[in-house]
Amino acid sequence: MPPPFKQSFLITGLAFSAGLGLSGSCQAQSIEVPNGLPEVPHVVYPEVGLPNFTVPAGTVQQIGGDGKVIQTTQPVSTGSDSLQTLYSKAWGYQAADNASAIGVNPAALAATCQVESGCQNVHTANSSGNTITGAFQMSNGTYSQEMSKALADNPGLATSITSGTAGQQDPATQAVAAAQYLKDAAQSLQAAGVTNPTALDTRSYYNFGPLAGKRIAVASDDAPMSDVLTSYSSDQLAKNGISAGETVGQWRQATANKMGTGANASVLS
Template sequence: MIRLPFPCRRTAQATVVLVTCGFVMPPIGHAQTVNVPGGLPTHVNATYQEPGLGGWTPDTTGTAQATSGSGAVTQTATAGTSDSDALGILYQQSWGYAAAQNAEALGVNPSALAATCVVESGCQNLYTAGNGSTITGAFQMSNGTYSQTLGEALAADPSLASSITSGTAGQQDPATQAVAAAQYLKDAATSLQHSGISNPTVLDARAYYNFGPSAGAEIATADDSSLMSSYISGTAMSGNNISSTTTVGQWRAAVAPKMGSAASSSILTG
């Protein structure tokens, strides 16, 4: 029998068993650099299982990045389990990250802003003005509402002026219109709080954004059995495919799925 100079022993590394004599081979790792052009997905839900190691579930937060043509990171946003599917659609737009960051600067939940552009235009920068209407853009705002709310936003946070397009051209620039839309949502939340809704959600504010402050507050606090015709005009009803028999509850049930998981999200971050 051949005698070995050192005793042999079994060393367990995870699920790999090494038989070593006189020395222990450490696991060998090779560093890698992985470039992900579009950034990490906004939702990471992974579970790794291996017999003998138990279960491991990583944090369900990730960092989404926008990169330039050279690969340099131009925008970074952190997403987590509280983010909505609408926010993912917003982040697919070249202006989406800036819009989300500006909304947060105003104290508005980016998911609320995202749900609004998804419902209004699919987050596409549409030009729909004409025939006596000035409503246009990704957030479908009229010139009057856009100008008023953009002025409010800049008064609240003057630093936003450096990230917008000034003048009337800003109405058709989605990143600029997003600032005005975020402020309009903030106005809606404040109005609804005065009407007795302590923590207004995106669904609560939908009527305000769609039909204006007066009808918005009334619909948000109305019973499901109330008729929509009690709060909005026939023109508004026909323009939004609402019949004379449509109840507030039916309208809410039809609108909520268009917003996805953001429908129940709070508008304000503070």
């Protein structure tokens, strides 16, 4: 007499067959989830002098660069994981690899990306002469200069980036120039006596330029920002999100909150 017939059931995902009596053991359920977080919609940000409009989320900050002050939005929150924000982007791991090739800590790059744009590839250049754009909010002049430095030291990167100023809108490519600028900032601060510059230390250099950046980085917490940024008018300070009487320490804390967990990451790896 043949042995009793034993039924076998395969259960996949979360689908179950109703009404079937299962005896013995069954195969374990298998649930597949997407790898990483989805890209968020890319939003357009207003420029100074244009009518304001409402963006979905974020805090408005005026950022100065190359002597210009522009308006951007920072869709980030206090204590956010800046490196995870970077890695959630399709281009995030390549950007991190490019930074590492230059000798810059990806966590510091991520903190800069987060405070600049929330790691969104925004297009803020316009026909009025403003060329600051992209995930790392760089002007064409600074981008081209820093890219030349980076490629001179790391020619192998040329095969994996978008050439010319078109690279401004390719975040993984723009990350090369941004990382080089962070490296310049860190080395400049080391020469000024800052032993191990962090992303927060280099933020003033990236935001206000080399001279003002060094002055802020070595200033005491109780020094008024207006005393350090002596070339900025009260209106320019306000447009950069600096209130009347704000101290360097207050600016550092507010900036660290926007940069997230990478704020205290060493820049040089």
